[in-house]
Amino acid sequence: MEKLPPGPELAMAYSTRSQLRMLHYRFDEAIEWGLRALALADQLGEIETRIHALNNVGTALLFAGRPGGRERLEETLALALAHGFHDHAVRAYTNFAECAVVSKEFGLAERLLAEGIAFATRHDLDTAAHYLLGRQAELRMEQGRFREAETIAQGVMNLERLPMVMHLPALTVLGRVHMRLGEPGGMALLHNALQEGLATGELQRIVPVRSALTEAAWLHEDYGACQEQLTALAAIDLNCFRAWDFGELAVCWRRCGMAMPLPIPNAQIPLPHAAELHGRPLAAAKEWDRLGLPYDAALALMQVRGVDAGPALARAVTIFESLEARPAAALARTQAQRLGVAGQLPKARRGPYGAARRHPLGLTRHEQQVLALIAAGMSNKEAAQLLSRSPRTIEHQVSAVLSKFSAASRMEVLLRLRGEPWLLATDST
Structure with a gap:
């Protein structure tokens, strides 16, 4: 097409090439082809191609940790919504939300996922909605809300005829959450996710699963399995890694005591990873706390040595047990025994863990009762009489439910419940 007069087909071909490079984490090339597509699209007045290319460039910039990515993703989303391009809008929600989850901007991720899932449901884009739900499960996992993550991910996996790529985020989360909770089947789920991810050839489907398998092996002190997964990760071009993915790799490399040094790529290592790598695990834990990742904070506390080891491990055990993270709690207690500070730890908990299961959308107990009555078709007046409230x-409470569902009406709530029945079944104790 380059031998013909410049046309819209060539502009979209450039943008598609940019998209493929972005999906394979070749960010420099993705940005280069995307900018070429943008220039030609603007010359031709092709707004749809501009939307497509902005998404590719913005995602590549954010994943590469460079400035300008957020602005481009905000623009592509606004343009897609303004011009009625529903598929492009949901793709913008998807990529923007994933970037926010990966970079630990949880407030932004909450908003984008809520809006994106509601938008996809409203426009009957069920497959996209289920993919976004997988990302929502990932967000809950990162926040240490493991039971909510499990509920959402299992709900997605129970859906029939969902394409493989669309259920992979949920499958990965389900495997990792089960592994962290010490529940059976977690490793089988992760190995299944790895096989499916390898079939795509996309790093976003492969790197998180290998990192999860490394974590599982480390928790059970199986350093041979750690070496297997870390070696496979290091064999990838490290300059293609997202900054947060490489930070996790570098920290796992250190924790697992790998003999060979890990080459440092050009990407800047995120602050909590950098703090631990520079021998400041307490600072790393403080940063994880600030970002809202309690499990990662506790993992960092396990690396503390010297006079602070006892209090750090005591806090780590407290966090792990509050999250029901049994394998990590057990390893922390084992480390404390080896370091001679076991007496500083809280007493081991006996019997089942009693962590409350919160609602995945943050509904209160009263709001969940109202939601059930909405689903039953009751009016506000009928609900007030039944619940003995004004x-x-x-x-x-109905307004709060609509807001947390990002829904404009009761009908949109009902549409969400059709695709996410677990939102009604959650235990609110």
């Missing part, structure tokens, strides 16, 4: 209270 009409004004019910009105406020």
Whole structure:
């Protein structure tokens, strides 16, 4: 097509090449081809191609840790919504939300996922909605809300005829959460996710699974399995890694005591990983706390040595047990025994863990009751009578439910419940 007069087909070909490079984490090339597509699209007045290319460039910039990515993703989303390109809009929600989850911008991720899932449901884009739900499960896992992550991910996996790539985020989360909770089947799920991820050839489907398998092996002190997974990760071009992925790799490399040094790529290592790598695990834990990742904070506390080891391990055990993270709690207790500080740890918990299961969308117990009555078709007046609450209270609680569902009406809530039945079944104790 380059031998013909410049046309819209060539502009989209450039943008598609940019998309493929972005999916394979070849960010420099993705940006180069995307900018070429943007220039030609603007010359031709091709708004749809501009939307497509902005998404590729913005995602590549954010994953590469460079400035300008967020602005481009905000623009592609706004343009797609303004011009009624539903598929492009949901793709923008998907990529932007994933970037926010990966970079630990959880407030932004919450908003984008809520809006994106509601938008996809409203426009009958069920496959996209289920993919976004997998990312929502990932967000809950990162926040240490393991039972909510499990509920969402298992719900997605129970759906029939969902394409492989669309269920992979949920499958990966389900495997990792089961592994962290010490529940059976976690490793089988992760190995399944790895096989499916390898079939795609995309690093976003492969790197997180190998990192999860490394974590599982480390928790059980199986350093041979650690070496197997870390060696496979290091065999990839490290300059293609997202900054947060490489930071996790570098920290795992150190924790597992790998003999060979790990080459450092051009990407800047995120602050919590860098702090641990520079021998400041307490600072790393503080940064993980600030970002809202309690499990990662506790893992960093396990690396503390010297006079602070006892209090650090005691805090780590407390966090792990509050999260029901049994394997990590057990390893922390083993480390404390080896370091002679076991007496500083809280007493081991006996019997089942009693962690409350919160609602995946943050609904209160009263709001969940109202949601059930909405699903049953009751009016506000009927709900007020049944629950013995004032009409004004019910009105406020219905508004809260609609807001947390990012829904404009009761009908949109019902549409969400059709695709996410677990939102009604969650235990609110």
